[in-house]
Amino acid sequence: MATEKRIQLPKTFLTHVETLLNELSHDGLNNLSWKVHDEFNSIKREIEDYYERQARRQVFTQYKTAEPKTPEREEARQKYLDMAGIMPDWQSSREIPEDEGYPE
Numbered sequence: 001m002a003t004e005k006r007i008q009l010p011k012t013f014l015t016h017v018e019t020l021l022n023e024l025s026h027d028g029l030n031n032l033s034w035k036v037h038d039e040f041n042s043i044k045r046e047i048e049d050y051y052e053r054q055a056r057r058q059v060f061t062q063y064k065t066a067e068p069k070t071p072e073r074e075e076a077r078q079k080y081l082d083m084a085g086i087m088p089d090w091q092s093s094r095e096i097p098e099d100e101g102y103p104e
Contacts, residue, residue, distance in 0.1 A: 018047050056083045 021044050059080045066073035 014047055014050065017043070021047070052083075056080065059083060 021040060024040060025044075059076055063073060063076035063080050066076055
């Protein structure tokens, strides 16, 4: 099974496409065929997913680059866990440092 080729697009391009899709959704979506309507929704969903992944990546980077054992690092960790949809029951109350290891 062949893997799909991935490319990176400039953020400005995605912003323009998103603007165009938003205008279409307000102005002329009722006049489009069902196939075009489905394609429109698919493109819009993929762009929204892209922005969400970028935001999660930015928060994760903030978490990993913050000084260990600081409030900023813990805030970024909690924000990332919330954005990633990890339920509070699965979250530890604090980060477990590498040197501490996991409880036995």
